[in-house]
Amino acid sequence: MAKVEKLAFHVPALEEVAGVLQKGLKENFADVQVSVVDCPDLTQEPFKFPAKGICGNPRIADVGGVPNLVPLVQKDKVYDLNTVAKEIQLPGAFFLGAGAVSSRIVGGNAELIPVVLAQSEGKAAVNESYVAKINPENGGCLLEKYKSKYKDCEFGLLANLYASEGLPGKVIEVRANRRTGEQNFITCIRKTLEKHYGDKSVGMGGTFVIQKGKAKIHIMPSEFSACPLNTDEDVNNWLKFFEMKAPLICQPVLVSQDPGFDLRVEHTHCFSHNGQGGHYHTDTTPEIVEYLGYFVPAEYLFRIDRPKETHMVGRD
Numbered sequence: 001m002a003k004v005e006k007l008a009f010h011v012p013a014l015e016e017v018a019g020v021l022q023k024g025l026k027e028n029f030a031d032v033q034v035s036v037v038d039c040p041d042l043t044q045e046p047f048k049f050p051a052k053g054i055c056g057n058p059r060i061a062d063v064g065g066v067p068n069l070v071p072l073v074q075k076d077k078v079y080d081l082n083t084v085a086k087e088i089q090l091p092g093a094f095f096l097g098a099g100a101v102s103s104r105i106v107g108g109n110a111e112l113i114p115v116v117l118a119q120s121e122g123k124a125a126v127n128e129s130y131v132a133k134i135n136p137e138n139g140g141c142l143l144e145k146y147k148s149k150y151k152d153c154e155f156g157l158l159a160n161l162y163a164s165e166g167l168p169g170k171v172i173e174v175r176a177n178r179r180t181g182e183q184n185f186i187t188c189i190r191k192t193l194e195k196h197y198g199d200k201s202v203g204m205g206g207t208f209v210i211q212k213g214k215a216k217i218h219i220m221p222s223e224f225s226a227c228p229l230n231t232d233e234d235v236n237n238w239l240k241f242f243e244m245k246a247p248l249i250c251q252p253v254l255v256s257q258d259p260g261f262d263l264r265v266e267h268t269h270c271f272s273h274n275g276q277g278g279h280y281h282t283d284t285t286p287e288i289v290e291y292l293g294y295f296v297p298a299e300y301l302f303r304i305d306r307p308k309e310t311h312m313v314g315r316d
């Protein structure tokens with residue numbers, strides 16, 4: 001069993017967080033509207049998730065880490081979402097987030113966009129994840145449903161996961177249109193929380209849609225780098241970058257401040273229904289971009305199999 005560390009987050013009331021975000025996001029977006037609402041039915045378009053909501057025992061798991069990928073890959077680092085569900089004390093958890101595929105299953109490296117209802121007593125897992133890989137035919141993006149080829153719930157190297165019981169309930173709705181600052185949507189939310197709550201770490205996850213505009217997205221190549229990737233520049237030269245069109249459905253996991261667990265403090269993957277997806281960096285159309293998101297503050301952080309040797313390369 002992997003080593004599992006647990007920490008209780010600071011969990012402010014939804015109304016309080018909404019007020020903090022309303023003020024903070026104004027510094028980075030022209031139009032901002034943050035409120036507490038009932039979670040929309042996420043089984044519907046454009047989400048089509050296998051659970052209605054993102055509420056019920058909300059928690060965040062940071063599994064493995066970038067040091068399993070760079071400077072050189074450690075292919076033996078494989079994990080299973082059904083096991084993670086038990087490790088975070090939430091069997092049957094509904095997972096959303098950002099990770100890497102298990103290369104021994106997929107036959108190469110790729111972005112994993114996990115959308116999984118883990119198995120629970122008598123019920124099989126429901127894996128509605130997407131895989132974004134480089135198309136060997138043309139070097140473009142190839143987005144596939146995981147279940148079209150595979151039946152397991154494995155992943156590899158790293159994942160940042162938001163887990164809940166997948167229930168309806170109250171959530172924080174964030175509408176932010178027309179970006180006026182430099183920060184991307186999630187960095188702006190995270191830094192706003194960090195500024196307000198200081199060393200009281202607040203974790204959040206959920207989903208947001210880039211409704212208008214385009215975004216800068218990367219996909220890892222299918223081949224792991226044979227030579228060590230020692231700097232952010234090395235990593236960026238290895239990654240493949242794309243500009244992808246809205247609507248993009250995104251799965252953010254963020255922690256306002258690392259409480260000393262060697263976390264990736266923000267990580268967002270996205271998918272679409274038109275064949276595009278990957279790792280979100282920012283929008284490339286600030287003058288027309290429109291974001292609509294639903295978030296819940298997590299109660300606990302679980303740090304699973306924290307790499308022994310670490311560094312800060314490749315965490316963007």
Ligand SMILES: [Zn+2]
Nearest residue numbers: 098099269279
């Ligand atoms: Zn990623």
